[in-house]
Amino acid sequence: MIAIIDYGAGNLKSVRHALKELEIEAFITTNPEELEDASGIILPGVGAFGEAIEQLEHMGFIEVIKDQVDRGKPLLGICLGMQLLFDKSFEYGKHKGLGLIPGDIVRFESSVKVPHIGWNQLEVTETYIDDLINENIMPLDYVYFVHSYFANPHDQQDILFQTEYGQTFPSAVKRDHVIGMQFHPEKSGRVGKQLLLNFGEMTK
Amino acid sequence: MLAKRIIPCLDVQDGRVVKGTKFENIKDVGDPVELAKRYSELGADEVVLYDITASYEERNIFLEIVEQVGEQVHIPFTVGGGIRTVEDFRSVLNAGADKISINSAAVANPDLINQAAQKFGSQCVVLSIDAKEIDGEFRVFVKGGREDTGMNLIDWAKEGEDRGAGEIVLNAINTDGVKEGYDNQTLRLLGEQVSIPIVASGGAGSMEHFRDVFVEGKADAALAASVFHFNEIEIASLKQYLVEHQIPIRQG
Numbered sequence: 001m002i003a004i005i006d007y008g009a010g011n012l013k014s015v016r017h018a019l020k021e022l023e024i025e026a027f028i029t030t031n032p033e034e035l036e037d038a039s040g041i042i043l044p045g046v047g048a049f050g051e052a053i054e055q056l057e058h059m060g061f062i063e064v065i066k067d068q069v070d071r072g073k074p075l076l077g078i079c080l081g082m083q084l085l086f087d088k089s090f091e092y093g094k095h096k097g098l099g100l101i102p103g104d105i106v107r108f109e110s111s112v113k114v115p116h117i118g119w120n121q122l123e124v125t126e127t128y129i130d131d132l133i134n135e136n137i138m139p140l141d142y143v144y145f146v147h148s149y150f151a152n153p154h155d156q157q158d159i160l161f162q163t164e165y166g167q168t169f170p171s172a173v174k175r176d177h178v179i180g181m182q183f184h185p186e187k188s189g190r191v192g193k194q195l196l197l198n199f200g201e202m203t204k
Numbered sequence: 205m206l207a208k209r210i211i212p213c214l215d216v217q218d219g220r221v222v223k224g225t226k227f228e229n230i231k232d233v234g235d236p237v238e239l240a241k242r243y244s245e246l247g248a249d250e251v252v253l254y255d256i257t258a259s260y261e262e263r264n265i266f267l268e269i270v271e272q273v274g275e276q277v278h279i280p281f282t283v284g285g286g287i288r289t290v291e292d293f294r295s296v297l298n299a300g301a302d303k304i305s306i307n308s309a310a311v312a313n314p315d316l317i318n319q320a321a322q323k324f325g326s327q328c329v330v331l332s333i334d335a336k337e338i339d340g341e342f343r344v345f346v347k348g349g350r351e352d353t354g355m356n357l358i359d360w361a362k363e364g365e366d367r368g369a370g371e372i373v374l375n376a377i378n379t380d381g382v383k384e385g386y387d388n389q390t391l392r393l394l395g396e397q398v399s400i401p402i403v404a405s406g407g408a409g410s411m412e413h414f415r416d417v418f419v420e421g422k423a424d425a426a427l428a429a430s431v432f433h434f435n436e437i438e439i440a441s442l443k444q445y446l447v448e449h450q451i452p453i454r455q456g
Contacts, residue, residue: 113399
């Protein structure tokens with residue numbers, strides 16, 4: 001059973017609907033204690049970094065998430081949920097994140113249209129070409145993005161997929177059993193479903 | 205590379221998809237949930253659900269449709285029509301929508317753009333603008349294209365961007381429903397003035413029109429309704445055609 005964290009950041013339903021169609025059992029929770037019994041955790045997110053991290057703190061999720069990850073539980077951060085995995089963000093000021101993956105969240109350069117909205121392509125890094133998470137994902141498959149900021153991991157080995165948008169940026173990261181996807185797998189049709197299925201396999 | 209998007213638009217009235225010409229002569233098209241699902245399977249990149257009645261009595265029927273689309277369709281979808289407050293934003297986003305399109309409400313209360321962008325993020329705030337050429341100048345219209353606000357299109361688009369809109373939809377009233385192509389000149393001009401994505405709306409009648417709106421109009425996405433609803437253009441064939449014309453398009 002995968003726990004989807006509800007901290008008021010909206011659009012949790014679409015994640016649950018997509019998992020349901022894949023016959024992956026999941027539940028939405030506002031209670032940090034319920035993460036303990038889950039086989040995996042999904043941290044979704046739409047909105048602003050500062051407000052999100054404050055809300056997670058307020059609801060008592062931060063320490064529990066870190067603790068569960070320490071115990072080896074797979075965690076998937078989606079969109080803002082991916083950005084929250086990092087040390088800090090520069091969106092509207094400077095905010096501290098969960099610190100599960102070393103790196104910062106930065107804004108796109110103004111040479112491209114921001115937000116980066118629409119379907120763009122994935123290119124897997126050498127590190128993860130044979131990884132289970134890349135199973136049945138074809139080179140240059142399209143997924144759906146909506147964001148103005150992206151993650152910059154300090155360690156290149158943490159990059160799972162890269163995408164071109166004015167520059168090459170990390171569109172997904174993976175460090176052990178912690179995964180972050182900047183795009184929305186739950187809104188990315190066939191390719192997105194495959195990625196959720198692959199994450200589901202990791203939780204078994 | 206970022207793909208150009210093809211977006212079918214579903215105008216919903218009393219729980220059904222309908223289609224009119226130049227905002228008039230309404231015809232019944234079908235069930236919104238079925239249609240959204242079919243378009244998604246055919247390769248649509250997004251869908252738009254537009255509540256054209258937007259009366260309080262019909263609101264719950266519409267939200268129920270939004271819920272069902274969210275449940276069954278796994279591509280992004282935008283909801284528009286009748287959204288006037290931050291609370292309206294919340295209820296539609298909670299029902300499962302990814303983006304909210306505002307038009308007359310933003311003209312009446314421009315602060316709504318700022319408030320919604322701060323609360324839910326710019327990515328979900330779409331500023332939809334109905335524009336019409338009057339004496340060589342493009343002006344912003346409201347009330348379904350019936351009322352001239354006197355505002356200049358470019359000025360309003362720039363203001364919308366500054367206030368936090370994440371995307372602009374340009375509905376050219378002159379070309380809407382007449383199927384003679386999008387207003388590429390205005391789209392291009394608008395694209396040079398703002399740095400957020402632009403969605404073209406109004407005027408699609410052939411596959412060439414889609415190619416032209418991306419090449420000449422420099423639009424990021426093209427929205428259309430009747431050509432898809434009445435099977436005049438099939439989405440998968442359209443995408444194949446665009447790929448053959450070297451336009452970055454997502455297939456399958």
